[in-house]
Amino acid sequence: MPHSHTTVALLDNQDTGLDMLAELANGAGMAALPVRDLNELAMVLGRSCVDLLVINATNLQVPLAVVFTQLAAALQRASVLVLVEANDVATAVDAMALGAKNALTLPIEPGRFKRYLTQLVEQRPQGFICRDVRSQQLLALSERVAQTDVTVLIGGESGAGKEVLANHIHQASPRKGGEFVAVNCASIPETMLEDMLFGHEKGSFTGAHARYLGLFEQAQGGTLFLDEVGELPFALQAKLLRVLQEKELKRLGGTEVIKLDARIIAATNRNLQQEVLDQRFREDLYYRINVFPLKLLPLKDRPQDILPIAQFLLQRHRGSMGAMAVNAKFGAAALEFLQSYAWPGNVRELENVVQRALVLAVGGVIGMEHLLVDDGLDDFMQQIPQMEAMPVAVEVPEEQYQVFQATGTDGGFATAETQARGLSDVARDSEQKMILSTLDRLNGSRKDAALELGISPRTLRYKLAKMKDLGLAIPR
Numbered sequence: 001m002p003h004s005h006t007t008v009a010l011l012d013n014q015d016t017g018l019d020m021l022a023e024l025a026n027g028a029g030m031a032a033l034p035v036r037d038l039n040e041l042a043m044v045l046g047r048s049c050v051d052l053l054v055i056n057a058t059n060l061q062v063p064l065a066v067v068f069t070q071l072a073a074a075l076q077r078a079s080v081l082v083l084v085e086a087n088d089v090a091t092a093v094d095a096m097a098l099g100a101k102n103a104l105t106l107p108i109e110p111g112r113f114k115r116y117l118t119q120l121v122e123q124r125p126q127g128f129i130c131r132d133v134r135s136q137q138l139l140a141l142s143e144r145v146a147q148t149d150v151t152v153l154i155g156g157e158s159g160a161g162k163e164v165l166a167n168h169i170h171q172a173s174p175r176k177g178g179e180f181v182a183v184n185c186a187s188i189p190e191t192m193l194e195d196m197l198f199g200h201e202k203g204s205f206t207g208a209h210a211r212y213l214g215l216f217e218q219a220q221g222g223t224l225f226l227d228e229v230g231e232l233p234f235a236l237q238a239k240l241l242r243v244l245q246e247k248e249l250k251r252l253g254g255t256e257v258i259k260l261d262a263r264i265i266a267a268t269n270r271n272l273q274q275e276v277l278d279q280r281f282r283e284d285l286y287y288r289i290n291v292f293p294l295k296l297l298p299l300k301d302r303p304q305d306i307l308p309i310a311q312f313l314l315q316r317h318r319g320s321m322g323a324m325a326v327n328a329k330f331g332a333a334a335l336e337f338l339q340s341y342a343w344p345g346n347v348r349e350l351e352n353v354v355q356r357a358l359v360l361a362v363g364g365v366i367g368m369e370h371l372l373v374d375d376g377l378d379d380f381m382q383q384i385p386q387m388e389a390m391p392v393a394v395e396v397p398e399e400q401y402q403v404f405q406a407t408g409t410d411g412g413f414a415t416a417e418t419q420a421r422g423l424s425d426v427a428r429d430s431e432q433k434m435i436l437s438t439l440d441r442l443n444g445s446r447k448d449a450a451l452e453l454g455i456s457p458r459t460l461r462y463k464l465a466k467m468k469d470l471g472l473a474i475p476r
Helices: 015-027 038-047 064-070 089-098 110-123 133-146 162-171 190-198 234-246 272-277 283-289 303-318 332-340 346-360 374-386 398-406 416-420 423-441 446-453 457-469
Strands: 007-011 031-035 052-056 079-084 102-105 152-155 180-184 223-227 263-268 292-295
Touching: 007 015, 007 038, 015 031, 015 052, 015 110, 031 038, 038 064, 052 110, 064 089, 079 089, 079 110, 089 102, 102 110, 133 162, 133 292, 133 303, 152 162, 162 180, 162 223, 162 263, 190 234, 234 283, 272 283, 303 332, 303 346, 423 446, 423 457, 446 457
Parallel strands: 007 031, 007 052, 052 079, 079 102, 152 263, 152 292, 180 223, 223 263
Antiparallel strands: none
């Protein structure tokens, strides 16, 4: 399976070895970044989003431990494969102990090497996908922050991927062995939120039939992610502030003081500085959670991320859409549209669009007409009566087969013309001729043509895409 969005850094101080490794990585459908020494590798890891790193330990000019020590933060997101001599068991063991995912003995067998690379890609946890340079800079900064325990505040529009980034920080931190506990502060009623965060003792209120450990305790040794922290009720903000300051809490109805050891990451789509000025958010809590701010850009401002994220979402969802969707892929027009659309709903909208496309494309090539963005759903619903139904396999008794051949679906005899072409086909031809003549007369202006035809620009684009698929020439 090709991995065209996978980047492999290759460390070997001999040109011959580098050329061979690069050729094999490219043959596996991956982008190769060959480097000859540790300094060059550090620069590549700093400016590129590297998924895999292959190290030829036989030609290293520094101890293998030095590579892992000096590049520890950058290597958090890259799976490492180390190449060793056939009898060098000690180096292979050391490599695995340092954090390498696997060790492969030399000489390299091309098929085996490609399989190892592919397996490493498929085994990697899907973290924060980045190809845009600004996203790569944010990722590098977040992974540096991950090595500390400072509280992080992630800002960004709704649906931009704040929880994904928070989870990636957790996975890149020394706390990755602990739990990542997430709570959306806006989705839980105020009366329940305090209990969920801090827990309660048995009998502390009606219905408290057993002790409940709150989310702070559940995140002990790990990370607690407070999403939409700007939605917290003002009264609860004071209680949260105290817990963050003291790093301890008491469960509701309890007297025991529980010491806390959880890293806090908060996120918001609000301007908390303005919320403080408007006295809707406590100033002291704002400064407590805003120790290290990270700003996640909207998807439209990191356009190089769009297609890699779309491809990842396609791969994630086509397996759950049944057998017809397993071979679904984006066509050229669809990729162009995905790249150019503004995505006001960010990654969340993109995911919805991908799932809709998998339903409509029936597992084939996804065209532009299958990409239903949120502002075009009403127009699409108007097209439903004109859409052709999916063919359904129906067993027809043999004695009726000749009747179905000889008659039309309305029970009357069909002429030769209407057997081959239904009334809907005739109407469609008429509509297509009208659209083409209108476009030709208006010098190809889609906006003016949609206005004159009495349909929305989105509906016109949909119809033009269908016509293009049929091989009709569309005026530019």
